[in-house]
Amino acid sequence: MSEVSSEGGGGGKHKGGKPKGKKSSTHIDMTPMVDLAFLLLTFFMLTTSFSKPKIMQIIMPEKPKDTTQQKKINQDDVMNLLVGPKDRLFYYVGLHFDQVESTTYGVDGIQKILMDPKYKTNPRFMVLIKATPDSKYKNIVNMFDIMRITDTRLYALVDITDKEKELITKTPETK
Amino acid sequence: MPRIKPKRSTPRLDMTPMVDLAFLLVTFFMLTTKFRPEEPVPVDIPASESKMTLPDLHIMTVTVSNDGRVFLDVQQKGIRLGWAQKLNEQFKLGLNEDEINTFSNLSSFGVPMGQLKGYLDLSGSERKAFKQTGIPIDSATNQLGDYILYARLAAENNLNIAIKGDRDANYETVRKVIKIVQDKPNGINNFNLITTLAAGPPK
Numbered sequence: 082m083s084e085v086s087s088e089g090g091g092g093g094k095h096k097g098g099k100p101k102g103k104k105s106s107t108h109i110d111m112t113p114m115v116d117l118a119f120l121l122l123t124f125f126m127l128t129t130s131f132s133k134p135k136i137m138q139i140i141m142p143e144k145p146k147d148t149t150q151q152k153k154i155n156q157d158d159v160m161n162l163l164v165g166p167k168d169r170l171f172y173y174v175g176l177h178f179d180q181v182e183s184t185t186y187g188v189d190g191i192q193k194i195l196m197d198p199k200y201k202t203n204p205r206f207m208v209l210i211k212a213t214p215d216s217k218y219k220n221i222v223n224m225f226d227i228m229r230i231t232d233t234r235l236y237a238l239v240d241i242t243d244k245e246k247e248l249i250t251k252t253p254e255t256k
Numbered sequence: 257m258p259r260i261k262p263k264r265s266t267p268r269l270d271m272t273p274m275v276d277l278a279f280l281l282v283t284f285f286m287l288t289t290k291f292r293p294e295e296p297v298p299v300d301i302p303a304s305e306s307k308m309t310l311p312d313l314h315i316m317t318v319t320v321s322n323d324g325r326v327f328l329d330v331q332q333k334g335i336r337l338g339w340a341q342k343l344n345e346q347f348k349l350g351l352n353e354d355e356i357n358t359f360s361n362l363s364s365f366g367v368p369m370g371q372l373k374g375y376l377d378l379s380g381s382e383r384k385a386f387k388q389t390g391i392p393i394d395s396a397t398n399q400l401g402d403y404i405l406y407a408r409l410a411a412e413n414n415l416n417i418a419i420k421g422d423r424d425a426n427y428e429t430v431r432k433v434i435k436i437v438q439d440k441p442n443g444i445n446n447f448n449l450i451t452t453l454a455a456g457p458p459k
Contacts, residue, residue: 105265106265106267111270111272111273114273115273115276115277119277119280126284135304135451137306137308137449138308139446140446164427212427214428214431215428217423217426218423218424219424221430222304222449223304225304225449226304226306230305
């Protein structure tokens with residue numbers, strides 16, 4: 082391992098003339114350090130993989146071949162989520178609406194609403210996600226993510242109606 | 257008697273192991289990584305808590321930039337060769353051998369079919385400087401659908417679609433892309449959205 086030799090080897094200026102005392106030089110043996118480095122390297126080589134980009138799997142409903150075959154949807158089983166510009170979010174339950182409730186993407190906004198037992202226990206509960214053309218892609222990704230977090234099984238991305246678009250533009254921003 | 261202090265000599269370090277290690281690391285990275293494919297436009301991916309990773313093989317990436325341009329990318333060179341040949345046949349693009357080879361070595365691209373020959377004729381640095389207008393997705397000139405169809409034919413229907421959108425891309429563009437993927441002749445209802453991993457609840 083390390084040793085301290087007391088012979089006059091190694092560096093150091095040679096001062097001629099003066100009587101020199103015992104020169105000692107330190108030689109550090111690097112072998113353990115290199116061993117450790119190799120060990121760490123091998124460990125990481127064998128245990129890690131380069132990070133691949135993550136994905137969200139989306140399965141869209143098939144387009145119905147015949148529109149008359151669409152099942153009847155019950156009023157109470159449907160929640161419509163309207164995604165608007167500037168990160169705004171509205172929702173209403175049922176097939177028709179007079180006004181919409183506004184909410185946020187956070188944990189105590191839409192996520193809390195979706196975790197409500199009356200939706201959780203309903204096996205036919207479904208969510209229709211509608212977005213205005215000027216909303217951002219990240220809002221949609223956020224919605225899909227929230228579906229996954231709240232364990233909502235039935236949801237679909239559908240086209241927004243003109244009436245809904247109008248309503249969103251007319252509702253003033255509350256912040 | 258005063259103790260004679262031993263004269264200190266400057267410590268010398270033998271750098272050999274460090275150099276060895278440096279070469280080892282360099283060799284390791286040379287052998288295990290691939291160059292990141294050049295992207296025509298930087299895309300800021302949205303975050304989600306999904307932890308599923310992208311399957312490595314047979315993916316076609318549809319990139320949507322924040323200004324609404326659409327780019328396509330397939331990594332496998334073999335599929336790209338077949339793709340270029342089919343596009344050439346079907347749409348009479350007039351591509352020669354060299355241009356088809358250039359195409360098979362490219363990564364993400366976004367030019368309408370009319371401009372493809374011109375784009376492939378440019379040199380590497382000219383291509384990087386070229387402002388790609390994106391693949392047309394309006395209903396009048398739906399070239400995205402055609403591009404995707406022939407890529408799938410070249411891959412013998414073994415291709416997964418992954419959409420890589422910028423987080424501030426307008427939803428309208430993404431909606432059109434999804435609709436084109438779902439419509440005939442492609443009719444794909446399962447695809448993936450590429451996201452980065454977010455910690456905790458999304459904002």
